[in-house]
Amino acid sequence: MRKISATIKDVAKYTGLSIATISKYINGGNVLDKNRKKIEEAIKVLDFRVNELARGLKTNRTMTVGVLIPSLKNIFFTSIISNVENILLKHGYSTIVCDYRESSNLEKEKLNFLVNKMVDGIIVVPHGGDVSHIQDVRDKNIPIVFIDRMIKEIDCDVVLSDNLNAAYEAVEQLIIRGHRRIGIIAGPKDVYTTKERVKGYIRVHEDHDVNVDESLIKYGDYDIKSGYNILQKFIEMDSPPTSIFVTNYEMTLGAIMAINENDIKIPDQMSLVGFDNIQMAKVVKPSLSIVVQPIEQIGETAANILLKRLKNDYEGFPSTNRLKTEIMIKDSVGTIRS
C-alpha cells in the first residue's frame, strides 16, 4: 500500500512545538529562529509535505485550474496550454486539461467534471451554440476566461486574436497584388472566429471597391477534410478564384492536399494564404504565406488574467483582449497582371 507520509502532527511531535506553530511556519508566519531551524530539520528528516486535500478542505481552494479545449490534437491549442500551464505552475496551480473533441455535449460534461473537481478557475475555448452550462458555472462564481472565441451572451474575460483585422490584412495583400476573385474557406457559420474573419474579408473588399461574390465564401468545419473538399469545389467552378484564403490550420492542410492532387501550380495558377503554424509554412513548397496568431501571448494573457481573478481582483472585468496577428507573405502568393 501507499506509504503514508508525515503529517504536520509528526513535525509537531518531532520539534516539540504545537501544530499551530508548524502551520504558521508553513504559511510564512514568524517563528523564533531556533524553532525555525528545528522545523526545517524535521520537515527534511520526515519528508513532510503539506496535504493539499486537508488544506483545500479548510481553505476551500484546490489550487487547481481546469483547461478545456476542443481538441488535444490541435497544436494551436496545446501550444497555448503549454504556456498557461507553466505560468500557473509558477503560482502553485496545477492544470487539469480536458478536450471535448468538438462535441457540445462533451463540453458540457467535462465542464461539469471540472466543477466537481472543484477547480478554482477555468480557461475554456467555448464551443458556442448552447451556453447555458457555462452560465451555470459563472453563477457559481468560478472565474472563467475564454480563449479564442467570444460568447456575447456571457460576461467574461476573453483573450483572442484580432481575427477581423487578420483576415482583412491577409486578403488585402491579395487585393494589392491584383487579385479580384478571392475565395475564402471559412469555419463553421456559427463560430465566433468564422464570423469575424468573414467580416474582415468583406470589409477589405468594400474598402478597396472590390465586388464581393458570395459564391466565393464557403463554410467548412475547421477540419482537414472540409479544407480539401472546399478547395476541390473552388477548382470546379466555372470561373474559379485566382487566390484562396484559408482560415485555420487544419483546413489549410486539406487545401494543400487538394492542390497537390490536382497538380495546381502555386502561385501561377492560384495564390494561397493559410493560417497558423509557421513550421508548416516553411515545409511546403512553395513556401506558404500565412496568418500567424500570437500563440505565446494568448496563453500568457489568459493565465495572468485568471490569476488576477483568482486573487479576487476584478479590475476591468470583463476584459476583452484582442491580440494582434501577423501576416507572413511568402512564395505562395503571386501577382495578377491585368
Next chain:
Amino acid sequence: MRKISATIKDVAKYTGLSIATISKYINGGNVLDKNRKKIEEAIKVLDFRVNELARGLKTNRTMTVGVLIPSLKNIFFTSIISNVENILLKHGYSTIVCDYRESSNLEKEKLNFLVNKMVDGIIVVPHGGDVSHIQDVRDKNIPIVFIDRMIKEIDCDVVLSDNLNAAYEAVEQLIIRGHRRIGIIAGPKDVYTTKERVKGYIRVHEDHDVNVDESLIKYGDYDIKSGYNILQKFIEMDSPPTSIFVTNYEMTLGAIMAINENDIKIPDQMSLVGFDNIQMAKVVKPSLSIVVQPIEQIGETAANILLKRLKNDYEGFPSTNRLKTEIMIKDSVGTIRS
C-alpha cells in the same frame, strides 16, 4: 465570493436522515426505497455535489492522475494524452498534464509537484539520464507507467512502439530499392528510442549484407533545427547518401526544410523516409514515406494499465508493451538502378 455549495449535512437535514445514510447512498450502499427517492430529490434540489477534497482526505485518494511529457507542442504526445484523458475520465479520474520542456530539471520539479498534488498515479515520458527522482516516486508506491521510452534501471510498466523493427522495416524498404548509402538522422544518443532505432538500422544492414558507414549515422536533438542541420551536413558530404531516414517528426520537418532550400529533387536526387504524422506526409510534395506509430493504441494501453494498477492489480508487473508500427511508402522513395 464563491457560492458555497450544499454538503452532505444539508442533504441529511432535508431528508431527515443521518449523514451516514446519505454517505452510504452516495457510495452505492443500500437504502430503503422511500429514502432513496427522498435523497435523490434532495440532491437535485440542493444541487449537492460530493466534496472531493473531504472525500479524498478520508480515502487517501485524489482520483487524479498526473501526465508528464517532454512538450505540449509535440503533437505525438498530445495525441496520446487525448486518449489517455478520455479513458481515465470515464473512470472518474482527472488528468493533470505537465510538460517539462525537455529539461531534466523541470522533469524532476514537475514530478515532485505531481507528488505534492497527491496524484494517485503517473504516466510519464521519461527524459532519461538521472532517474533517481523517478525511483523516489516509485518508492512511495505511486503507480507509474512509462510511455515511449524505457528506463532499464527502474521496474515499471512501459508502453512504447517497436522502435527497433520500425527502423528495420523503414530502412529495409530503402535497401530493397537498391539504396546502399542510407543516412539516418537519429535522436539524442542517450535516449532509449534513439538507441533502438539505430539498432534496427544497423541490424537490417547486417541482415542484407550492406556495409554500415558510421559517418551516415548522425545524432540530433529531436527538434526541427537539428533535422535541418544534419540534412545540410549530409548534403555537403563528399559522397552523400542516396537516401535518408529521419527518426522523428520534428526532425523530419527540419530535413524537408533543408531539402527545399537546397532545391533537392525528391526522390530523384535523394529518397526520404520520415516519421509520424500522416497529415504532414500527405501535404508535402512529393508525398512523404513515413513510419507511423500506433498513437491511439499507446494512449489506450497506458491508461488501461494504470487503471489496473490503481485497482491494486499487479498482475504481470512490470509489463513491457511493445506495439507494432506501420510503414507507408509513398512517392518520396525512389529506386536506385545499379
Next chain:
DNA sequence: TTAAAGGAGCTAAACGTTTCGCGTTAGGAG
C-alpha cells in the same frame, strides 16, 4: 520599577467526508 506593547506559541474548533460498530426495525417462521 512598572506598564504597555507586541511577538510567539498554544488550544480548540472547524472544514465535509467515510466508516466502524452498534441500535432499531420489519417481516417471516415457528
Next chain:
DNA sequence: CTCCTAACGCGAAACGTTTAGCTCCTTTAA
C-alpha cells in the same frame, strides 16, 4: 404471539489542515 435474522440507519471518531482568540513572555519606554 414471540422470536430471530437481516437489512437499514445512526452516532461519533477520524482524516490533516487552518485560524481565531487566548496566554505568556520579552522588550521598551517612562
